[in-house]
Every structure is written in structure tokens, then in C-alpha cells.
Amino acid sequence: MSDLDATTPRVFLARHGETEWTKNGRYTGITDLDLTPEGVKQTTSTAAKLVGHGRLIDPARLVRIWVSPRRRAKQTFNSLFGNGDSGSGLVKSDDDRVVITEDIAEWGYGDYEGMRTGEVKKWRKERGLDGDREWSIWRDGCEGGESMDQVTVRLDGVIDEIRAMQGPLINGERPADVMLVAHGLILRAFVKRWLKYPIDQDLPMIYPPGGISVLSYKNRNVEEPGFFVGLALPADN
Template identity: 65%
Template structure:
């Protein structure tokens, strides 16, 4: 018997809150830094308003959570779903549903770690690169780090796991929402691969620190992945 509250499975993508490097526009990949106090407040506000019983992201409907191993992502996960969040109306996620994985870690920026976009472009120009077109991470990747193809491959691996979880539940047979807690760049890359687009496909996206986005499927069809451009909130508790 299906759960009356089950719906077409969704993928919630949660970006970690502000860090000092993110605030300054510095590329932050493997550098393991924590949230700023403002970053903690960003995620806490999101948790209070959107996470909890009969809220947008109801832990009761979540079958799996994948979290980046970086401190800033783990800290965000704990604020969203950890024991300390219960006072704000959210609920914990069973530990057996949670996986730390490098597949959703931030892009490995290699030689560009800690730099800003203008600094990267200037360094490349000084070396005689990008004479015809400016550097574009989605196409060119990062020297000493990951190429766009390497990022695409690991995201495809994760998407395959998600589809395995959600495929049997497309008509509400069981709750099969999943959540990803990670980073701004990799989550935008994830959206492109979820839709089947190569990473170099132009698709301008914004995902603020502490924000939550939603992906799902059209027509309850596993072969029609989509993203939500608008949503209706659950009814308030009586």
C-alpha cells in the first residue's frame, strides 16, 4: 500500500552557508574551512522555515542524504537535520540514511584554489592562454585539479544511485525524497547533469549560501528529470 503522503520523488539540493572565502569570492574546493557566524545564521533560518514536519523538506519523506565530506557541508547538514535543530521544529535523519561522499564534494580547483575569477584569468593570460576565448571552468576545468569531464563522471555516478532509489517509487509507492548537502559550484554542475546537459552548456543559475533548491521528474517518469521553477508549500499545521 502506498503512503498517502508520498509524491513524485524529489531531490533537495542544499548549499552550505557563508564562509570567509566564499564571502570574498575566492574559489574554495578542498580547503577545509568552517561557516562564518553569518553562515550559521543563514542555514539556521532556512532550517526554521523550510525543514521539519509538514514543511517543504520533511525528514519523514527522505530516504537518503548525501553530504560532502568538507567541514562546511557537514556543519550545514547538522544545522539542517541535527539534534540541535529540533528546537526550531526540524527533525533528525537516521544515520543509516546518510553518506559522506567525494562524489558531491566541491570542484577540485587545483592551481586555482583560493584565487578569484579575475586572478585566474590574469594568470592564464600572462602564460599566453585563452587568446581567442576567456577561461570558462565549465569547458576548461582547472589546471592541477579536475576537468569538466571528471566532475561530470562523478556526478553521473551519484545520479545513477539516486535514480536507483527513486525508480521504484515514481507513483508514490513509498517516500523516496533525497537530499544533497554540498557546495555552490558542484550543485549547479549537478543540476546540469541531472537534466542531461554537458557541463559546458550555458545555463545561468544562482544558489545562495544556505539555500535549498528542488529537482524532480515530469509526469512521474524517471526518464523525464526536471527542475522546479516554482513550488507550493505544504499547509500549515492546524
């Protein structure tokens, strides 16, 4: 399958742009931060290169866009689809295709909100936890927050909905691309579940602020989910 003229439905994942806590490596779940000026540049630059009619992410081919309810994700959605002061966005926030939902909000960090990984590990060990192995959010979850199983349930619900929408259109009968605009950790968890791996599966991933990932299916088969290792971008008109 060539991405140049792909008709197999795709799933675009967009991580929000930089925030002050992104820069500092702090776990940011429910804390409602704005994008930094650099974060806005990241998302508008991505939009200029990848979003638009005839581009990789073509609004005319999108049938559903899930957006996390956090402000940084909403700002990223608006940047990606040109929803500035002019109001001439490619996809407006009140479009019927747009769903604002906690289903793709960031992992609930609970007591670890605002902390760094090293701080969490140190704090847990000081209280006698993790004596035989280091803490892993993927396996151990967060005290006062979400477990691996809880995150799995909500992401699997979204994945089931996506496959129900795209399965009947797997051969390109009509456009059926979808998009998620969310957060770094939850989107990496989503990739694991899309590939049918448990969330604690060791799968090192790097996901920069403002980054775009693309998932789809092998062999036009909804039971063979995959991801693009590389992309052939549409030719300039």
C-alpha cells in the same frame, strides 16, 4: 503535479552557508573552512522555515542524504537537521541514510584554490593561455584540479544511484525523497547533469549560500528529469 501534496520523488539540493572565502569570492575546494556566524544563521533560518515534519523537507520522507566531507557542508547538515548540543536532531549524522562522500565534494580547483575568477583569467593569459577565448571553468576545468569530464563522471554516478532508488517508486508507492548537502559550483554542475545537459552548457544560475533547490521528474517519468521553477509550500498545520 502540485508540490503541496507531491508524491513524485524529489531531490533537494542544499548549498552550505557563508564562509569567509564565500564572502570574498574565492574558489574554495579542499580548503576546510568553517561557516561564519552569518552562515550559521542562514542555515538555521532555512531549517526553521523548510525542514521538519509536514514541511517542504520532511525527514520522514528522506531515504538518503549525501553530504560533502568538507566541514562547512557537515556544519550545514547539522544546522538543517537540528543537531545541536541537545543531540535531538531530526536526522543524526550516524543515521544509516546519511552518506559522507567525496562524490559531491566541491569541484577540485587545483592550482586555482583560493583565487578569484578574474585572477585566474589574468594568470592564464599571462602564461599565453586562452588567446582566442576567455577561460571557463565549465569547459576548461582547472590546472592541477578537475576537468569537466572528471566532474561529469562522479556526478553521473550519484544521479544513476538516485534514479535507481526513485525509479521503482515514481508513483509514490512510498516516500523516496533524497538530499545533497554540498557546494555552490558542484551543485550547479549537478543541476546540469540532472537535466541531461553537458556541464559546459550555458545555463546561468544563481545559488546563494544556505539556499535550497528542488529537482524532480515530469509526468511521473524517471526519464523526464526536471526542476521546480516555483514551489507551493505545505500549509501550516
